[in-house]
Amino acid sequence: MATPPRFLLIAHAPALVADDDRPIRTARAMEQAFPGLSLSWSISDEGRFIPLAQRDAWIAQEQPTRGMPLLCNGDEQHLVTLTGWESPAGVSAGRQAQFQVHAKWRREPSGITVATAVLAAVAEAAHAFWGHVTPSGTASDIALQTSPTVGGPPKPPRGLPALKLPEALRAPEVPHRLGWLNYWSAASARLLGFPDATRDAELLTRSQRTTSGGWIVQLTDAPLDLDDPTHLDALLRAYARFPGIGGRAPFAAGTPSR
Template sequence: MTLKSRLLVSVYAPALTGDDGRTLATIQGMERALPGLRLERELSKDGQPIPLQQRDAWLSEAATRGKFPLLCNGDELNPVTISGLKRPASLLPEGQRQLQVHVKLPLDVTTLAAATAVLEGVAEGARSFWGHASPSGHGSEVAQQMRDSGHGPERSPRGLPMLLPPEELRSPEIPHYLGWINYWSVAAARALGFPDPARDADLLTRARRTASGGWVVQLTDTPLDLDNIAHLDVLRRAYERFPVVGGRAAP
């Protein structure tokens, strides 16, 4: 792990259709997970942090326009950012628009201690279908798992299973892939068949129930490192346990 390492959090939730309180709840959930963190600055087009005098009201107004603005903590040495993206219906299951919330923060001792709580706070605040927290670089590994034709390889270069593109999945509750720490809503956990006490004993030692009834499930004690053979084996076994992930089997 280097000083430039980042923890990336992504959660997938229903699209914003007005101010339903989810934008503020998401940010407040993250701030509760990291005491002392305040996301009260907007980033200008040239990357300068601009203090917000009435952040909560500003967020509410933006949400009425279907927007989740980019906020930051204003610390150039240890930057933390959160933003929301509109995901077009053409790229998603059942042709439903979604909100994808992105968080970036330093992967330091403080973040490691709070990573599960950060994911839970963001995911529950946004009322997400599913989400994950993973070290930077995990996305490039997942990209190699995406199947682009029916005649491609059965395994990625790492030996991980190939996954269907998100638009080919049966429902928005099905996770597109697995990360280091995974958030599964009640509906997502049901689709995955989790938990099964007989098969998930090891996973349950690193899992906890959320206030909404969903689950946060951590695959490895330390951040997922696919150059670590033991970590790679854990991820392979998790994909075998949950064939619904990535559309490889019907729920």
Template sequence: MTTPPRLLLTVYAPALAGDDNRPLAAIHGMEQALPGLRLEWRVTGGRRLAALPQRDAWLVGKIKDGGFPLVCNGDESYPVTVMGRGNDGLFSPGGQALFEVHARLPLDASVIKAAAEMLERVAEGTHSFWGRATPHDAAIDIAYQTAPTLEGPPSPRRGLPALKVFEHIRSPEIPYYLGWLNYWSSAAAQAIGFPDPARDADLLSRARRTATGGWVVQLTETPLDLDNPAHLDALKRAYERFPEIGGRAAP
């Protein structure tokens, strides 16, 4: 059975602390961006769906280990899921602990239309350093840019550049990799040198500024498909333009 196409959305933010409402901001942001979406269900230990009539209060009570448990829309024919997790500083750029939000959605016309706004809302609501939204198939290829092989270093597919593993990147403001839609906070944009009007005219034509001074930058007009030579070329050009991404720039 063929798996329907999916969109993966991930953001990387400072670690949760105290009475932190950023998990709720992530979920509310997704619901606000995609009309009709209600993430008011959980998955039980027996892999059954259970409704969450007091979702916000339940979620606040379940925040632990720097993250929050998976919640979903309760529709197995159209599954939307989101969860958060903490990432220990031992395995994070600059030794700084992080809060990560990971969402999966069907890659259909309504999600494609809402994706940029959703990424922006989730990223800004969680005060993220950076984030991305990318179709699952392209995300797998991109993951090979950092995945070690049995022989040692990464072995990227499709001629893409090898990237450093996350803990070897010097600061959390530097994105680990690129995606179809890219959220760069003001600090992240400054770290990678975006925008340069002379060199970034094409990217700026598909970019928008956020309320906090960050950017949402769309790499290709349609969702990234690395079987499309034009899309693969666009991804390679973006890596060439931003050598800081993935920790490739000389120190």
């Protein structure tokens, strides 16, 4: 059976430390942003759902400093998952270890409705530098922007720009790539020069400020579909507007601080 279309969320945040409660707060935040969601299950190696009577205690016990064990809603027909892990310094932007949060849910009307709120909630709870939500099919094309080929540098499809690998980026606040919905912390937004009232007038009609002062920037009204020429054009224009994304151009200012 083919995998149903899904939304993929990823958020890049500072590395976890001892007694860090961000994994627990991130799970709670996603539940609050996603009506009816209860992340009170996990999945065994054999693919069976495992109920978690003491979910928060289990998270704290399983991986206190290295990530978040796999959580899900226990509903195979409308599966929602949340997990996270440490990205080592050697393969991370700014050569700083990071906590990566990953979530997936079905691309269906209810999933579209909650996408903005879920990204904002998860990213803020994790104290993320940046993140995005993108449909799974589109995310596959976007991933090719940083995938080296046998002959050398990446050769992305559809005229998309080639992007540097994360470890080549000078600071963790530098977004690796764009997606449909983009979360930029206040530090990342400053680094990118967003918002500019003149150049970003159109983007601002689909953007909203977060509680911490960051931004959710939505590239297209409908979920990003690169088979739609208007969507592809919107993505290409956004890359042209923000050449620092993916390390394609230097920034004028020094390394940002959070």
